[in-house]
Amino acid sequence: xxxxxxxxxxxxxxxxxxxxxxxxxxxxxxxxxxxxxxxxxxxxxxxxxxxxxxxxxxxxxxxxxxxxxxxxxxxxxxxxxxxxxxxxxxxxxxxxxxxxxxxxxxxxxxxxxxxxxxxxxxxxxxxxxxxxxxxxxxxxxxxxxxxxxxxxxxxxxxxxxxxxxxxxxxxxxxxxxxxxxxxxxxxxxxxxxxxxxxxxxxxxxxxxxxxxxxxxxxxxxxxxxxxxxxxxxxxxxxxxxxxxxxxxxxxxxxxxxxxxxxxxxxxxxxxxxxxxxxxxxxxxxxxxxxxxxxxxxxxxxxxxxxxxxxxxxxxxxxxxxxxxxxxxxxxxxxxxxxxxxxxxxxxxxxxxxxxxxxxxxxxxxxxxxxxxxxxxxxxxxxxxxxxxxxxxxxxxxxxxxxxxxxxxxxxxxxxxxxxxxxxxxxxxxxxxxxxxxxxxxxxxxxxxxxxxxxxxxxxxxxxxxxxxxxxxxxxxxxxxxxxxxxxxxxxxxxxxxxxxxxxxxxxxxxxxxxxxxxxxxxxxxxxxxxxxxxxxxxxxxxxxxxxxxxxxxxxxxxxxxxxxxxxxxxxxxxxxxxxxxxxxxxxxxxxxxxxxxxxxxxxxxxxxxxxxxxxxxxxxxxxxxxxxxxxxxxxxxxxxxxxxxxxxxxxxxxxxxxxxxxxxxxxxxxxxxxxxxxxxxxxxxxxxxxxxxxxxxxxxxxxxxxxxxxxxxxxxxxxxxxxxxxxxxxxxxxxxxxxxxxxxxxxxxxxxxxxxxxxxxxxxxxxxxxxxxxxxxxxxxxxxxxxxxxxx
Numbered sequence: 001x002x003x004x005x006x007x008x009x010x011x012x013x014x015x016x017x018x019x020x021x022x023x024x025x026x027x028x029x030x031x032x033x034x035x036x037x038x039x040x041x042x043x044x045x046x047x048x049x050x051x052x053x054x055x056x057x058x059x060x061x062x063x064x065x066x067x068x069x070x071x072x073x074x075x076x077x078x079x080x081x082x083x084x085x086x087x088x089x090x091x092x093x094x095x096x097x098x099x100x101x102x103x104x105x106x107x108x109x110x111x112x113x114x115x116x117x118x119x120x121x122x123x124x125x126x127x128x129x130x131x132x133x134x135x136x137x138x139x140x141x142x143x144x145x146x147x148x149x150x151x152x153x154x155x156x157x158x159x160x161x162x163x164x165x166x167x168x169x170x171x172x173x174x175x176x177x178x179x180x181x182x183x184x185x186x187x188x189x190x191x192x193x194x195x196x197x198x199x200x201x202x203x204x205x206x207x208x209x210x211x212x213x214x215x216x217x218x219x220x221x222x223x224x225x226x227x228x229x230x231x232x233x234x235x236x237x238x239x240x241x242x243x244x245x246x247x248x249x250x251x252x253x254x255x256x257x258x259x260x261x262x263x264x265x266x267x268x269x270x271x272x273x274x275x276x277x278x279x280x281x282x283x284x285x286x287x288x289x290x291x292x293x294x295x296x297x298x299x300x301x302x303x304x305x306x307x308x309x310x311x312x313x314x315x316x317x318x319x320x321x322x323x324x325x326x327x328x329x330x331x332x333x334x335x336x337x338x339x340x341x342x343x344x345x346x347x348x349x350x351x352x353x354x355x356x357x358x359x360x361x362x363x364x365x366x367x368x369x370x371x372x373x374x375x376x377x378x379x380x381x382x383x384x385x386x387x388x389x390x391x392x393x394x395x396x397x398x399x400x401x402x403x404x405x406x407x408x409x410x411x412x413x414x415x416x417x418x419x420x421x422x423x424x425x426x427x428x429x430x431x432x433x434x435x436x437x438x439x440x441x442x443x444x445x446x447x448x449x450x451x452x453x454x455x456x457x458x459x460x461x462x463x464x465x466x467x468x469x470x471x472x473x474x475x476x477x478x479x480x481x482x483x484x485x486x487x488x489x490x491x492x493x494x495x496x497x498x499x500x501x502x503x504x505x506x507x508x509x510x511x512x513x514x515x516x517x518x519x520x521x522x523x524x525x526x527x528x529x530x531x532x533x534x535x536x537x538x539x540x541x542x543x544x545x546x547x548x549x550x551x552x553x554x555x556x557x558x559x560x561x562x563x564x565x566x567x568x569x570x571x572x573x574x575x576x577x578x579x580x581x582x583x584x585x586x587x588x589x590x591x592x593x594x595x596x597x598x599x600x601x602x603x604x605x606x607x608x609x610x611x612x613x614x615x616x617x618x619x620x621x622x623x624x625x626x627x628x629x630x631x632x633x634x635x636x637x638x639x640x641x642x643x644x645x646x647x648x649x650x651x652x653x654x655x656x657x658x659x660x661x662x663x664x665x666x667x668x669x670x671x672x673x674x675x676x677x678x679x680x681x682x683x684x685x686x687x688x689x690x691x692x693x694x695x696x697x698x699x700x701x702x703x704x705x706x707x708x709x710x711x712x713x714x715x716x717x718x719x720x721x722x723x724x725x726x727x728x729x730x731x732x733x734x735x736x737x738x739x740x741x742x743x744x745x746x747x748x749x750x751x752x753x754x755x756x757x758x759x760x761x762x763x764x765x766x767x768x769x770x771x772x773x774x775x776x777x778x779x780x781x782x783x784x785x786x787x788x789x790x791x792x
Contacts, residue, residue, distance in 0.1 A: 031787045154205075374409055485519045540568070541740050544735070732758050
């Protein structure tokens with residue numbers, strides 16, 4: 001027994017070393033070429049084999065081998081790159097749709113496997129798999145040539161498209177789109193171009209991809225059978241993994257009640273399906289006399305359940321969470337079939353090692369840690385099975401076990417949830433007690449069985465409607481939010497959550513409460529009295545700036561409206577503000593009515609309390625109708641917060657006198673902020689040369705600032721020489737989209753800044769830029785750079 005235990009611990013340490021090697025590689029900003037990386041992995045593996053008897057030698061060799069293998073795989077993916085000369089060029093692509101198309105209000109997104117690519121009639125090399133959008137015209141330069149319903153999985157097309165390297169917004173605590181694309185092997189993204197001269201051609205209605213074609217057929221069949229769009233969206237998400245079928249408001253309800261994990265095909269769904277399939281197969285197999293002579297029922301149940309779970313994962317789109325769970329189940333099945341009776345934690349560690357071997361980038365996914373964390377906690381806190389006896393006693397024991405399991409999962413995983421999402425549902429325990437059995441034992445089985453017997457979808461939809469009716473009263477409860485905790489507080493919180501649920505003496509378990517406190521109620525870092533912090537966000541083609549003093553927050557503009565379904569307020573501003581621990585916005589300044597400046601305002605106003613609004617919006621603008629204290633921007637308005645002075649310099653007249661016909665740029669609110677040490681910033685909106693000249697003529701001394709927001713995103717209509725000479729900034733920042741279709745910032749404008757020695761921070765290169773009143777500030781894209789990120 002001791003020898004087995006020693007072997008188990010030895011293996012656990014080796015697995016942990018491999019995980020550590022892969023995790024260390026993920027921190028790199030660059031990678032070695034593939035051949036040297038493979039050579040390093042081979043040498044490390046050989047050294048490990050030579051010194052396998054000495055654990056202290058073996059552990060670093062295993063870690064180095066895992067590091068080098070991950071490095072080589074990363075190099076293979078990075079080698080598939082879009083040549084710079086082909087970026088935004090008109091390329092004729094031929095290939096097929098290899099994913100479930102995702103329709104929206106303005107168009108459809110899909111993954112496309114390229115077989116042939118030409119440019120100006122000459123063959124060129126582009127990445128094999130790309131992410132494409134085929135739009136209806138929300139973007140001025142993108143047209144939809146075919147109706148949305150004509151885009152189907154497996155179709156073979158020839159069309160003209162423009163491609164770009166993967167490039168997403170880079171903001172503190174923001175979603176890493178470039179990692180998401182890299183993990184899925186999508187090495188370029190772009191837009192289909194529909195032109196009369198080079199029209200798209202459907203080459204084949206169905207060319208392979210039978211799984212995705214079946215998924216699309218089932219999605220459409222559910223929509224046709226179930227009239228309730230909300231219920232149909234949930235069923236499509238559970239059957240074919242189409243999370244986009246669930247509306248944004250419904251996702252908000254599910255997140256606020258803590259049941260969102262049930263509405264996307266996750267480890268819970270795959271595991272429950274495998275368990276139910278194994279139980280059913282085992283029961284049926286025991287009734288076959290000859291079958292029992294060939295194979296024992298447990299073997300059939302184990303591998304049959306795994307095979308059916310693999311089919312479900314394929315039907316669900318073979319997403320990363322489903323793959324992760326399937327590899328974990330396969331590891332457990334192999335160990336059981338080999339007769340290895342490993343302790344539960346060792347089995348879990350082996351499964352994590354296999355998952356990381358298959359997909360090392362899963363270590364960056366919250367689902368990886370939540371899945372393994374939940375299973376690990378349940379293993380460590382599991383109670384003995386209920387004793388045999390009367391059925392009432394068994395039912396009571398099962399109910400107690402279910403309540404205990406849910407309590408362990410809720411309390412034990414709360415720190416992880418706060419770590420990844422900065423929020424925890426206060427009603428999650430009660431909501432999951434209702435939702436888990438209903439979704440896993442009723443809705444999901446009925447939804448899957450409906451693929452064979454469609455009337456069952458009606459019953460499944462009724463169960464979804466009942467669940468939503470139960471959740472809606474709970475959805476009105478507040479959600480606990482907390483700022484991102486420092487590493488020491490996060491580690492203490494994770495330990496505290498584990499202590500509270502582990503089967504330890506209560507005098508030890510209560511120690512978890514003070515350990516949790518720094519994570520649950522962190523103290524966010526704030527500027528000193530008389531200082532301010534500026535964060536120029538990376539929102540693409542648009543403006544959004546945070547100005548933070550000791551006790552007040554000002555938001556200047558809210559970024560663009562990306563589509564009717566998404567905006568910068570929802571995607572960038574609100575997540576960042578919550579991660580920073582902001583409870584309210586003391587003043588929102590909307591410089592003018594252009595959608596790239598006010599596009600995220602509705603989401604911001606709906607997500608956080610806003611105490612006041614300054615703007616140049618006309619009276620008829622919809623945002624003016626909101627019940628919010630409002631003042632028109634007017635030159636001469638001044639106030640002080642925490643030793644920091646704020647002054648509006650433009651517009652000179654009340655903008656209410658100007659109607660919608662007035663050019664919005666000319667009415668932009670210009671705000672100057674000065675701290676107690678003389679550091680200053682000038683926020684300019686989209687003023688143009690005429691307004692710049694008027695400001696420079698009226699009060700040139702009042703314009704002088706350390707930092708300047710480049711007016712109008714660097715348009716050639718602004719940043720006149722007389723204005724720059726009056727402001728005399730040391731640093732200027734410009735918020736413009738990557739390869740902006742407007743040509744921002746214009747080359748002539750860049751030259752004027754360079755001639756004056758003004759340091760320039762561009763959001764398309766720098767990402768979000770943070771400045772604390774001294775120094776050069778920091779760029780998010782450089783500070784958090786990893787090798788999968790688009791090079792600045």
